[in-house]
Amino acid sequence: MVGISPSEAKRFYDGFGARQDAQGWYEHPAIRDLLDHAALADARSLLEVGCGTGRVAAEILTRDETANDLRYLGLDISETMIGLARERLVRFGPRAQVFRVDVAATDGLPVADGGVDRVLATYVLELMRPDDRDRLVDAAAKALAPGGLLCVVNLTEGERGVARLVSGAWRRLVDLSPARLGGCRPLRLAEALPRDRWEVVYRRVVAAFAVSSEVLVARPR
Template sequence: MKQYSYLDFLAAFGIGSAHPGGFTLTKQLLAQLSLDQHTKLLEIGCGTGRTASYIVKQYGSSVSAVEMNETMIEKAKKRWYKDGVNIELIAGNAEELPFRDEVFHIVLGESVLAFTNKRKAIDECYRVLQYGGTLLVIELVIEQHLPVHEEKNIVTLYGMEQLLTAQEWVIFFKQANFKTVRVLGGGTIAATTSAPVEEQEWDISDFISQDLYHAWIAHEHILHQYKHILGHRIFICQK
């Protein structure tokens, strides 16, 4: 029997902007990037394609996207066809980006790097950025480390390799040779749940395995149990 993860649940239910802060935070951050029709942007882990479509429609930028989940890819393509936007979508992952060096002005990730081999993925983001380019990511952080068995339960559910504090994230970015790393906003789950966000978006698959609900219940349990320990930060890294 397949062991479903939280990401499988997101894909099956087509939940867009599931990252902390939701689509409200996404739009606030994009508004600060001076995007225009000359901007070449790569979104890693585009999910159902909500952010990529918004960027093209709002700013006219040239957007490429990478996604590895087949269900997400199908739903992103369906969205973009409906929205009438032209976006290059490649099935792949952030650890081996299928692009040549120094292509993009911006690489964007919304709660994606946490689910990768961070060393490989961050190095790849650096590689495909032009000099002076920006890596902008919203990522899960742990405010302080928990006992090993508790962290193992969390990373197992989410399919992660490890949990990082904000300071540990910064070390990874600096080891990849980013010149500057800024840490903005965020906070614990408990501190940010009251912030206003746009209503969640759904694109539910025709068949939903009952086991997917178990993954969601486990996710909700972790959010409640560790609401003062888990949170998010925004990292803006300049090449």
């Protein structure tokens, strides 16, 4: 079975909680690269799916002066994560809102069509079942305003050497027990996005300590 269900994700991340932030040793370089290529200075609103503890939101909202009127909406299925994100983001006042939502649900994202400038997902899409992920990507296309961007980081296959061995070993381990390991399985999102509906404007594989992440910015066609 590839990916985990929303209820399995909720159970895992309710228990994992703040330990998510300890993954920064391999996640930070890729997240920084994404933020450098997400053209955030041009965005007035950002929706984050699977916001976790709110660490990426806090970085975005404090990052620079141009973010001062950026409105942020974070969604996560885990009550633990929602509590941690609200605590972390309270200092940004009404600019930052966080709600418990299953982003794999069939009724789409809780924003108007064309209502947001950026949809952000870091280390989320690779834990979802392919059908759930496809539905979420379609919902993101609907939610994005003209010129809007889907901004993603996910675990991916290493391109060579030790990084390739590490991603292969991790994939085999997760396949043995996806729900117990949080489901995160290396993904090549650029290959999974339908080409007739998405234009990839930036893609890079960033390896940190032999763990590889795919950084991807794409716009709906």
